[in-house]
Amino acid sequence: MTLGDCGGVSATINEVKKQVRKSLGCGMSYFNFRNELHLDYVQYSGTLPLLTSFSACVWFQLASSTTNEQGSILSYCVPGAPFCNTILVWVENSMTMVVYLNDHQHRFSDVPSMDGRSHACIVLSSEDMLLHFYLNGTEQADAVSSNHSVPADGVLILGQDQDGSVDGTNPGAPQEDADRFYGTLEDFHIWRRALNPKEIRDLHAFGCTCPSDAIVTFSESNTIIHGEVVQNWEYPCHPNDS
Structure with missing residues (x-):
């Protein structure tokens, strides 16, 4: 077998893995935010419906813990x-995650270190009126959320905030380098319901499976890259290796 043949076999195996993952309801996406610049971010070209419950989950790795x-x-x-930031998920440091929902700030601090590759889920439940924060498959904290309604038809971006548009008249317009995310984001999804604890544990434990009813999954056809964000749609399905 020639070297070229080996490469072909490897490519075929990866393609099979990708197809298996898609059949299990998982869309694959990888974004590397290498520059500390506000011009680098990823925009979702689709729209969201009105949300009274939702789950947003992502694999992430911070570029630096300093x-x-x-x-x-x-x-x-x-x-x-x-x-403008109706929803904002913000990593303040390797042990603090901050979530803004409408005009309320929810601060989840003193959580296990997020220095390495980590899996996070933010879950809003209309049943218990709580905002839940999960890290690596385990619920770390929850907070009372008095305003559950998230309006439809907003602009969704990864890697930046949009507070340059205070009154919401110019969404998708990041302003400050200090607000950028610096690191990698993988497999971001949103569901229009509160995932249950087992589903979240499985999301973390089995990187190749996820609930198939996600309403947001990034793909080549619905992703707008701004700046020099590196995108990769070809990496194979892999289990949790954090």
Whole structure:
């Protein structure tokens, strides 16, 4: 067998793995935010419906544990809303995650270190009126959330916030280098319901499976890359190796 043949076999195996993962409901995405610049971010070209419950999950790895403020993983901005960052998920440092929902801040601190590759889920449940934070398959904390309604038709971006648009008139317009995310984001999904604890444990434990009813999954056809973010749609399905 020639070297070229080996490469072909490897490519075929990876393609089979990708197809298996897709059949299990998992879309694959990988974004590397290598520059500490506000111009580097990823935009979702689709729209979201009204959300009264949701789950947002992602694999992430911080580029450095020495920076006090690591920046925004997720920003969802609704035009005309009083607060543009209707949803903002912010890594403050390797042991603190901050979630803004409408005009309320929820701070989850003193969690296990997020220095390495980590899996996070933010879950809003209309049943218990709580916002839940899961890290690596385990619930770390919850907080009472008085305003559950997340309006439809906003702008969703990864790697930056959108507070340059205070009144929501110019969504998708990041302003500051200090707000950028610096590291990698993999397999970001949103579901229009609260995933149960077993589903979240399985998301962390088995990197090749996930609930098939996600309403947001990044793909080549719905992703807009801004700046020099590195994207990769070809990496194979892999189990949790954190």
